[in-house]
Amino acid sequence: LSLTTSTLITMTSNHWLLAWLGLELNTLSILPIIMKSHHPRATEATTKYFMVQATAATMILMASIMTAWQTGQWSIPHTTPTTTLLTTTAIMLKLGIAPLHLWYPQVLQGITMNTALVISTWQKIAPLTLLYMTHHNLNTQVLLLLGLASALIGGWAGLNQTQTRTIMAFSSIAHMGWLITAMTMNPGLTTLTMLTYLITTIATFKPLAMSKTMLDVGTSWPLSPTTLTTTMMTLMSLGGLPPLTGFMPKWLILKELTSAGLTLIATLILMASLPSLFFYVRLAYLTTLTTPPSTTNTTHKWR
Structure with a gap:
């Protein structure tokens, strides 16, 4: 409830202090959710998340006071111009x-x-709204x-990962790059890019909730091929493979860039999305086209 309320406060406010209050409430309400498992890694993640978000919120508060002054x-x-730069830096830090x-x-x-999933989707809405309101x-x-740097780093850094959560993190970084590129045009x-990102990310994260590495995903094929096939389709969609949904916003962004005469940027960001597509295809290959370790007389539940 606090998560929803805080995001709505930021989205509906036209006052810097209210927007800052919404962002702070948003951070504080997600911390118990991150800490829920009481694992040392979760505690570490909570501390890192809090420090980053608190730093960004302080920068936004400082920028708003400077603007008012x-x-x-x-x-x-x-x-x-000075406060815009400070606010942009803070929002970039919040969005990763x-x-x-x-x-x-x-x-x-x-x-x-x-x-x-919550951090990759819902927690991005409030900072993006602020960016949207100051985009002019x-x-x-x-x-x-x-945007170009995010698309490049999100793609190249994701190639070296085996854990599904880290792969999805770098995927999210690459998508945010496309998103802020769209915002300039x-x-x-x-809005369309954000909605497509939210839908495909939710559809990808939910089936992957029980897995930690790529191999875990591969072993679930004999149990539920339908779910896994759908997951692979959404992964391909996240990668922007035509004719799937994820291709549409990327195509429109490239069209806007070329119409504005930014053909070089369009070519570079398109090339930057290739590594992302590669690790999605690799994930799909490992899960659906290879058989997990098993004996020859293993019976599959779906046959």
Whole structure:
């Protein structure tokens, strides 16, 4: 309830203090959920998450006070170039966008898959709303570079991972890169990209909730091939493979970039998405096209 309320406070507020209050309430309400398992890794993840989010929230509070001091306005759209830069940095830190992404895979690695789902989806809505409300003041070149860096790092760093949660963390970083690239071009397209990301991420995370590594996913094929086939389809969709849903926002973003004459950026971000697609295909191959270790007389439940 607190999670929902805090996000709604930030989304509906036009005042910097209310937005900051919503973000702080959001952070405090997720901490017990992360700590739920009482595992040492969960405690470590909670501490890291709290420190990162508290730092970002302090930066937003400082930026809002500077804005009020310089302009005499507390409303969110009224910002100066300095405070806009500070706010953007804080939001990038909250979202786990490169180069401020290092905390994100480490936090996701120490928590359960369901909690990781909440952090990867719901917790991104409030900071993105703030970014959305201040987008007309943002530096387009900086956002495009950050988006490209996120797509590159999310793709290349994910290649080296075997744990499903870490793979999904780097996947999320890459998707956030596409999202802020869309924000520089067309705010309406950002909403579509975010909705597609939310739907496909939820559809991917839920079946993977019982697995920790790629091999765990592979052993579930004999038990439930239908679920696993659907999971593989959503993974391919996350990778942006045509003609699946995840391809549509990427195609529209590339169209917007080329229309604006940014063909080089469009080519680079398209190439950056190839490693992401590769590790999704690798995950699909390991799960559906290879058989798990078993004896020759093993009976499959679905036959």
